Amino acid sequence: MARQTFNDDDDSIANSIPHKPVARFACAAGQCPMPGTIFTGSTGLCVYHVGAHAGDWHRITRVLVDWQCVMDEINAARRAHCSHDLAGNPDALERLFGDAWKRLQPMVAGAWEDDLKPGAVKAGQPEDYREWGIRLERFIGQRVVEILRKRLGAKAA
Numbered sequence: 001m002a003r004q005t006f007n008d009d010d011d012s013i014a015n016s017i018p019h020k021p022v023a024r025f026a027c028a029a030g031q032c033p034m035p036g037t038i039f040t041g042s043t044g045l046c047v048y049h050v051g052a053h054a055g056d057w058h059r060i061t062r063v064l065v066d067w068q069c070v071m072d073e074i075n076a077a078r079r080a081h082c083s084h085d086l087a088g089n090p091d092a093l094e095r096l097f098g099d100a101w102k103r104l105q106p107m108v109a110g111a112w113e114d115d116l117k118p119g120a121v122k123a124g125q126p127e128d129y130r131e132w133g134i135r136l137e138r139f140i141g142q143r144v145v146e147i148l149r150k151r152l153g154a155k156a157a
């Protein structure tokens with residue numbers, strides 16, 4: 001019987017599990033759910049961890065994990081816009097945008113729905129999927145800043 005070998009570059013098994021796509025370059029900060037797309041030396045960090053004190057990494061990761069439903073949509077929007085097939089297909093992107101909100105809306109119904117719902121009009125133009133994804137990234141950035149301020153605020157106040 002031939003020995004089975006595993007190819008580290010093959011994500012097909014992990015990616016076959018629904019809703020758990022593998023980040024090819026995971027953020028180096030602990031259990032961070034984001035890809036580590038900003039490289040500092042040999043390790044990649046996500047936009048939320050880069051530049052932060054290592055002592056704050058776990059606080060930041062906690063925010064990202066608490067908001068996993070939003071992180072999933074940020075990553076889905078990024079994947080769609082990085083896909084060669086989808087990026088140039090506005091109809092497909094619009095469909096994915098609708099699906100994204102159908103997934104997220106029940107998770108944020110009530111308190112955060114108004115902050116996160118798509119279609120906020122900006123200068124008379126409806127928001128598109130890419131803009132919504134960026135707004136979600138900023139929303140999480142605000143949550144990260146809040147948690148770090150809370151820690152620093154105790155000293156500064």
Ligand SMILES: [Zn+2]
Pocket residue numbers: 027028029032033034045046047048049
């Ligand atoms: Zn990270």
